[in-house]
Amino acid sequence: MNDISVAIADDQPLILAGLRMVVESQPDMRLVGEAGDGAQAVALARATSPDVMLMDVRMPGMDGIQATAGILAAGVTTRVLMLTTFDVDGYVYDSLRAGASGFLLKDTGPEQLIAGIHTVAAGDMLLAPVLTRRLIEGYVHRRRVVEGRPGPLAQLTDRERDVLRAIADGLSNVEIGRRLFVSEGTVKTHVSRILAKLGLRDRVQAVIAAYEYGLVEPGRPGA
Known part of the structure; x- marks a missing residue:
């Protein structure tokens, strides 16, 4: 390297x-x-x-x-x-x-x-x-979009939502694969698609998006 x-x-x-x-x-x-x-x-x-x-x-x-x-x-x-x-x-x-x-x-x-x-x-x-x-x-909890309002997350598949939740939990690709019983390569593909669909630069912004759009709740177990 x-x-x-x-x-x-x-x-x-x-x-x-x-x-x-x-x-x-x-x-x-x-x-x-x-x-x-x-x-x-x-x-x-x-x-x-x-x-x-x-x-x-x-x-x-x-x-x-x-x-x-x-x-x-x-x-x-x-x-x-x-x-x-x-x-x-x-x-x-x-x-x-x-x-x-x-x-x-x-x-x-x-x-x-x-x-x-x-x-x-x-x-x-x-x-x-x-x-x-x-x-x-x-901070994000105070800036949360109105619940029920259509948002960018509608573009995601159910599996992509699962991956985004796992990203918000701070899991690595390997850990996400273990949680969802898929390969690390499959996880990487899902992550790339999530970032592209939501117009995000990286996993940090993906975490913020997950909270902003209400996919995960602040303070919930595992978050």
Whole structure:
């Protein structure tokens, strides 16, 4: 497997230095650049196309959420992992809606950050256990579409709905296959079709859609 190319965007030199040390300590990671604000982060992503961008939420000028949307709009394949010291509901939800692939607090330990970079680089979603799921559920519950109103989920087959529920439970493709008694390849096909039908970028946005459209209930067992 090729090295994971990583870029960092943060306006605090001390935080930037700490993140740099973590990335450079890993033999399978390569730091390709640093940015001090959102505009620089977008320019850096366009210039270097890193696999993963560690993005601070609050930065002067263009913030991390706007920068994430800008990276997505630029067509860059970079996956954004948001980092912040603020556990505010709106930051989590808006970050993921902008196209981020995950969200962690800055007091996360180095081991968890490294694992998070690997997770995001592999194309999976990263929802910090307990904190992020709680924030997403609470925020999405307040923004829920009117129950009974026709929505995009009508496009999905019954099996695709089952897969989407499992994604919302945080299951991997292998785990979904075990739950539904199908192969991992079949699950991947269902996931691809779900994302295409709903116009979603990745599994993170699929989780949000599952809650928004009422397919799963916040706080239910297994969620």
